[in-house]
Structures are given as C-alpha cells and as structure tokens.
Amino acid sequence: MTTADRPAATRPGPPAQPGPHPGPPAQPDPAAPGPDAFHRRLTRFVGQPAATAGVGKDPVNEAMIRHWCEAMGDANPAYAGPGAIAPPTMLQAWTMGGLSGHSARSAAFEELLGLLDEAGCTSVVATDCEQEYLRPLRPGDSVTFDAVIESVSPRKTTKLGTGHFVTTRTDVRVDGELAGTHRFRILKYAPTARRTAPPGPAARRPRPVVNRDNQGFWDGVREHRLLIQRCASCRTLRFPWLPGCNHCACLDWHTVEACGTGTVFSYVVVHHPPFPAFDPPYAVALVELAEGVRMISNVIGVPYDEVRIGMPVRLEFLRVDEDLELPVFRAADATPGSQA
Incomplete structure (x- = not known):
C-alpha cells in the first residue's frame, strides 16, 4: 500500500460548543410602530357591535315594494297582489336609516371609523355585499336588526388608494325570527393622488356597438x-x-x-374610475322623455352637483370627435354652449 492509498489520519479537534437555544418564536410587540401595529389596533374591534337593537323606520310595505320593482324592471307576480312578498334583495332596504341615520349605530363602530380617519383613510367606497335569505318578508312585517363588525383587513393598496376593508354582518329579524343576513363591505382609504397624463393625442370616446x-x-x-x-x-x-x-x-x-324634452328621473355622479376621454366627476342621468320612455345619457350645462331629480332637460347632439355625435341633455335653464 502506498502512502497515497492510506486513509488520512483524523486529528481530533476541539469539542463543539453548544449554540444558543432557539427558544419560542418571537411575538410581535403590540406597541411597535408601523402598519402591523395599526392593524392590530383595528382588529380589536372585530366581534364588537356595529348596531344594536335597530328597528326599521317603516314596516315592510307595498309602496316601497312597488317602487323597487319599477326601478328594477321586475314584474314578478310574487311581488304584487294578495299574499305578495318583498323581493329578497330588498333585505337591506328595510334597515336603512336614510339621511337622518339610525340611533342603533354603536360607539365601537364610530371609534373604528374615527381611527381610520385619523390615519388618513378619509374616503369610503362600498365594495360588495352578500345576503342569505331564511324566510320571506311580507307587507306588515316589522323588522329589527343587530350588526357586528365581522372583519378588518390588513392594509391593502388599490387603484383608489391605500386602506382597509371593513366588513359588517347584519342579522335581520321579524318577531324575533331570523329572516336573513346581510354582509356589507366597505373600503376606508387614503385617496391616491391623481396623475397628470403626459401630453399626447386626445383620448377618443369608446365607440358605440x-x-x-x-x-x-x-x-x-x-x-x-x-x-x-x-x-x-x-x-x-x-x-x-x-x-x-x-x-x-x-x-x-x-x-x-322624440320631441326632445324630458325630465331627470334618476341620476348618479361618477367619480371613479378615471377613464380616457372622461373627466370625473360627471353626472349620468336616466331621463324620462315626454313620450314616456327613459334613456341614459349625460346632463350638461350645469355642474354635476346641481343635477336634481325632476330637473327639466332638452335634447342636444354633442360632437365628441370628428366622427362621433351623441345625444345628450342640457338643463332647460342652462345657457346654450356651456359644457359643465
């Protein structure tokens, strides 16, 4: 056996030194600054009431059912006549407080929204809702409800801005019996600064199909x-x-x-999302023509926040680019040529 064939001698080294024991995983410090700490403050409200012992301002009634069905274009016979029921999707309508609000709204919910406001999340948008129906509502039913703060999301970044999704769950009852559940989700956010588009060719309106x-x-x-x-x-x-x-x-x-006259039957003000060739905010109206039919178009000649239901309007044709004209409606008392 040559020297090269012999196994190398093993020289014992110093004994290995024990390392530090890893111990339990580190726990977040509730007092540590940053978005995680703020989210932990928000989640302390989960499970607390958003509304307590709420009472519907009106009993379920035929007039509201009729208005709802007319607005939705729903002619289902189940919603009219003897034995009628309310459309299930009206569940939330019977709990709404209107402009004066509800005294049932809790201090915990107000405090949660106040914390978000202080953090710069001063804007709000409704994002989605889920409903579960357990029994039909009928004219004459008196609705009561309770709501709970079900979840608050970590900080999320959207096109509108950065903020938190807040979900509430409302249990709707009649005579103590659960009639349905309504989950409603909002985004409380700090608006993203609008970006100025670089100079370039003017965007064109989408072409009608x-x-x-x-x-x-x-x-x-x-x-x-x-x-x-x-x-x-x-x-x-x-x-x-x-x-x-x-x-x-x-x-x-x-x-x-059409003779070209009409009134604003309903309207919305579009704020988001920004879209090429459109400059929000602007009003989009459902106009009832003198002939009795309704069509959707823009109202021009007045600022968007002065459009009102019942406002008289008259037809105009607006050229938006070299090969597209659209029917729009000008407020009847607006000066011709103004494009507000």
Missing part, C-alpha cells in the same frame, strides 16, 4: 333625430331598441321621433 337591431337609432342620431321604436301591433313605445316587442312579442315596428 352598432348592429342590425339598433342601426336605425344611430342613423337617426346622424340626422339629429332621436328615434323611438313603436310596436306595429300593440303600439307600445320602447327604448332602448329591441328586435321585438317586450309586451306582445310582435317583431314588426315603426319609429316615432
């Missing part, structure tokens, strides 16, 4: 005429344009030119 069912409407717009369909059989006017009558199913129709 024109097909064989609405071609006649857009042909009329090019001629500065607002055309409404009229069924050739039952003579019912309809808008928007449809391939057949939704009253008698007749496929034949004629057109009637």
